[in-house]
Amino acid sequence: MNSKIRLLKLVKILCFLPLLAGLSGTVIAQHQISGTVTEAITGEALPGVSVIIQGTARGTATELDGTYSLTAPSGDVTLLFSYIGFENQQIEVQGRNVIDVQMEQASIMGEDVLVVGYGIQRAEDVTSSIISVPASEFRVSAPKDAASLIKGRVAGLNIQEPSGNPTDGTQIKLRGTTTLTGSSSPLVLIDGIPGGLNSVAPENIESITVLKDGSAAAIYGSRGTNGVILITTKGYEGQTRPTITYQGFMDYQQIVNTPDMFTADEYRDVINNQGAPFTDFGESTDWIESVLREPVSQNHSLTYSGGNSQTNYSANLNYRDQQGIFLRSDSEDLRTRVSLNHSIREDLVQVNLNLNYRIQEFFNGSRDDGSFNNSVWRQAVIRNPTDQVRNEQGGWQERPGFGYSNPLGLLNAVEGDTENREFKFDGSVTFNPLTNLSITAVGSTTRFNSLRGYAESFEHRTTTVDGLNGWASRNEDTEVDNLFELTANFSQNIDAHSVQLLGGYSWQEVVFEGFNAFNQNFPTDLFSYNNLGLGVDLQEGLAGMGSYKNSYKLIGFFSRLNYDYDGRYLLMGSMRYEGNSRFGADNEWGLFPAVSAGWRISSESFMEDFDFINELKLRAGFGVTGIAPNESYLSLTSYDYSGFFFNQGEWVQGIEPARNPNPDLKWERKDEINLGLDFELFERVRGNIDVYRRDTKDLLFEISVPVPPFVFPDLLANDGELRNEGIEVALDVDAYQSENINWTSSVVYSTNRNELISLGEGSLRSEQDFIYAGGLGESVQLPTHRIDVGGKVGNFYGYKAVDIDEDGNWIIENAEGERKGWFDIEPDDRQVIGNGLPDHNISWRNSVNYKNFDLSILLRGAFGFQILNETSLFYSNPTQQDFNLLSDAFDPIFGKEVLNNEWAYVDYYLEDGDFVKIDDVTLGYNLSSLPYGISNLRVYLSGQNLHTFTGYSGLDPEVSIGGLNPGHDFRDRYPTTRRFTLGVNVTF
């Protein structure tokens, strides 16, 4: 539903609370009042302002020209004028018949009101850690998704963009790693309805609110552990003239960095001078250059809105065409949103309907069914620079070698397309029987569908080398998400006591299903994937097909009580009783309570002498959230069909258990304590400080179990405890203000520390007191990370290289300080050699307005972490003879010997990742009241990821921080880009 509507309603409720007690049922009406409401500064008429007779439910709203008229029971009443974003005004009528009112914009910076779970709250009443970022503070340049907009704006919410692929989104981590196997993505609610960070076009977003701590998120139960991101879309209410807004930008990208591989001449040089056993094919090809481009992307957004006090509407169309830095890498996106609000009988019933439709289409370049085939990048990096692109017959030059292909063949000899469609229809009905009671029913259905096709032509190596005569596949996945929620909000004020009550029920069902097929050996490659049945390998039994369907249900009952005494003492208590079908029958339901309290010290009488303290609030909260497993049916004993068995001359499928069932599977539970302080000093320094501790208990984790008695060696069980602690500081300073200049500066800092407290305390005791994670492929075969009990998530675990012997083999040192040659090492000689999670994240945003110009600069940095430079590990190793290598491959290690060791996971390839980035610089120019009906025009130029100050030798130190193997800079990572954007916003 459109929370703006609810928000408006609740503001009204809040304003009326003191008088509800005197509510009277009988009225003898007889006093006419009329007037005009205008904006205090501009003098413009304000339509849609609510005018209510205080103490009654009666009132009206101003017309298009700001006028109103109503009949009061007598001339001795008080009128209350309220309008969102403006200060309320109470005016005693004192027998007058004409009352004109000038409304003043609300003085508190940012939001007076915050969107919280299932409702809104005045910012000053909030007792949890909730941060809201309004559209005016969004990063503007070419956002990947909604999270991009608030990158570096919310302390403790780490948003990374480790990939330059236009189809990849951001990577989000809130307050550390709190789960081992559960999902780590936050709950995203778009006006209260679950969605994705990409479901709504950024131009359509009014504000983004992050519920950080457990006490705020607990109302969402099991979905709240990774934080909740509430996206409020732009709402249009009240009387507005039809408005058209156009927002558009073009951007240009460059690859930030390329690995420094041998050129053809250098390659020949090492053959001749170093005796490297490489092959010189006699050509000179810059393979990296051959797959790259400098792409231009565009984005257009058109919004049409209007309405009157009863009905208003908006329609938005957003088109985005993005080109990636690699040839063929792209993403084309069309998003539409139509929204309709209608109010019946003076807001007694409010109806809201929204229709969202999104089509995204992009190149599908590999059998993995992703978007761009990252192995094109790998092959371009490692391809022998002396080789030719095409062979004598004009085909792509292929060579033997394991995992060695012509990148241009992989890129060009394929056809592929992914089409994602997301259709969402949602609506709400709010019934306001009393000014202090509203009942809302919300329903939504979301259908996400992905249809993919991929085909390898006869030019592809599958035909030229493998003789398959083409390969083609079709894949389809559908997710249907249905939601129904019923909530009731009630509020009451008695003297200095103010109470808000919320109760509700939530029902959600998610169904996944899909179909896939592939075939090969086609008579022609003309049809790509459009005639799969033609392939002869269907008859040969070598084609494949499959389908699946699974589902889960989530049901919750929730309630919340907010109590406020005299604006000084604030208390919140909430409870969610939630059930998830994915658990064992006895453990389906979990209880997720939360409590928080606030003390507005600045409102105390003893603070009157401290004039410079405008606001001082102490907060404390505790909340419990849960995590459910990512898969369904884990608690069930069931059987699957398995491999074929030769029986009596026929092949029959076997039947075997599907899994080790765990009927005791229960909620992973996160307890979080949060202490916070909000302040405003000298009317120019605002900020908040939060300290938290989150303990995740009954960790969902694939424990290793003995076989027999178990059938499989792994069992998903609740086992272990993980702790995260941290501090977050956010500071906003009005640094300088004068008539023409307005300079604000804000700093956001967070630090996090985590520890695996225990593993294997459950009944299924495992002796193992650590978990391996991550891994290096090829022959290295070692996990990259290990989390020990008492240790940290993100710890790299490998060999510590201290020297190199005369044969060019590593000499390592184990934890006991014992030095060993490479051929004497044992697995136990590995140790913790670094950590991939930054200890400190900091960002600093400055924005300056000078007359019509505005400039904002965002610097962002992360400190105290290491990166595993996989590119260096694999390509700086001269024992690899089939590949091109980094140009430092023959440099002596430790200044002593050229490496002659097989690929090895040693800490030589771990580097400090500390960096500071000039992440975003935007210069804008605003004009208003222009000809041709243009009311506002803004032009801006923006640069993103402009420069990185770092000692890291890889491509970009902003690497993945997700999962249990953070800090691993994969060699196949789609490289990051530098981006320049030119944009324009016009309002008619």
Place this chain on the structure above:
Amino acid sequence: MKKIRFLFIVISTLTLTMLVSSCTDLTEEPFSEITEENFNPTSEDIPRLLAPAYTNLRWYMACCYDYVSMQEGAGDSYITPSRPNGWGGPYLPYHWHEWTPTHLHVNVGWDNWINGINAANRVLYQVQNLIEVEPDVLAGLVAEIRALRAFNYYNLLDNYGSVPIVTDFLDESLPTQSSRQEVFNFVETELLESIPDLTETVDQSTYGRMHKWAAMTLLARLYLNAEVYTGTERWDDVIEYTDRVIDSGIFELEPDYRNNFVQSNQNSSEIIFVIPYDEVFAGGNTMHMRTLAPEQQQSFRMSAQPWGGSAATPQSIETYDDEDTRLDDTWSGGPQRNPAGDVVIDFTKSIPEMGATQFRHGFRVNKYEIYEGMTASSDVDYPVFRYSLVLMMKAEALLRTNRPGDAATLVSEVRERAFSETDPSKATVSAAELQEGSAFNYGNIDPATFDEENDTIGYVDVQGGADVVYGRFLDELLWEFTNEGFRRNDMIRFQTTSGQSVYTAKRWFEKTPSESCREVFPIPQSAIDDNPNLAQVDNCFD
């Protein structure tokens, strides 16, 4: 009072919601699994329930944790050195005898055989308790499952020594370890008890199944190695059970050795127990992928590029008689051509080292037919027991019980086809010859002497094979059975005059003498971590 009325409405609405059961119903709905309620197997389902106990054996030739690499790679005739594409790394410890309890490639046997035992116990429980089966059918079925389970236990016994014995599918307690002697007794008893009820039929209906003759061959194999396992020799029992297989008259040596390893080797009359593979239905035989060089993809118009890989030790090639056609039927060396006749790669016999080699170094395994148009999965079935094995087991038992003449007759019989097209006179081996030492030039390679042009490499620390007791017989086993997964086992059974096993005492290629505790693999660390009742017993890690 309106207010209260509305509150009442709200509360009743919420209460009603809670009461309507569909609003709190969290029953899971699986769409593509057989749930417990739907699982009502009948006797017609028996093949499906039995299937996992057999299909579990498919790892024997699978990529990349396979039985053959494990058994042959630790022996003297087969190595998987590092290739330029990175292939080879994890296999090096097999050759050097330097594995650890965390080395996945030596854990794989444990995991798979235990899985096979689990599957057997499960189907045993199912046919005995869940399904109505005719009593006579049931007896045969139970015998088959027990014999198949004994096959898994035999291999655990051979490879890991002291292992836990679990026979009850419903037993949820943590298994406890049994001694090697106890496991030996268990396997022996299980086989002796099942043999009477096993079918004697050998045709398509028992292809790939544990019939009476397969169980007897297994039992003979158990007795053949009894001294290694228990310290007590059982040669007479070897003779008894090999005789019973021989006397059945069902099996005979194929006139052409290759018939046992061709694409359609299901027609071989020599195969006693087999793991069926099929390109379409039963993928997983990747022997050709592991051994062939990537360039050979063109030679055979394969739809997958081989990884590159496993090769013969130069010393094992040097043991072959020039006229023995099994050399060419087992290994391919020299120039390899594509269909147009162009040389795509020229294999040298010599290999410079384990750590870094070129694709062209080393003769490749062509024992299992490499046919045109292969995919990554081969159609060739893996013969676990062949009739020639039965003959050779009997011959060995005769030889070791002072009947070398009878042994020589049998060995000559097996050799006959290997020389029938070259020099038939060479097929005959004498009693005296069988008692000679080994022709294998045990010793380490000297990389410095590697001469690619002349395809030679020299040796250092040369031990030779003269001191191998019945060394010639061990050589016969190499020529007949290399790459069939017996080499490790045979080399442990055969000893030098100093009483150490050939397997540990001898040097070959880069392998230096290893401790006798290397004769069994360690129990996987993960299994010990998960089950505190388990410990390393009598191996290098106890």
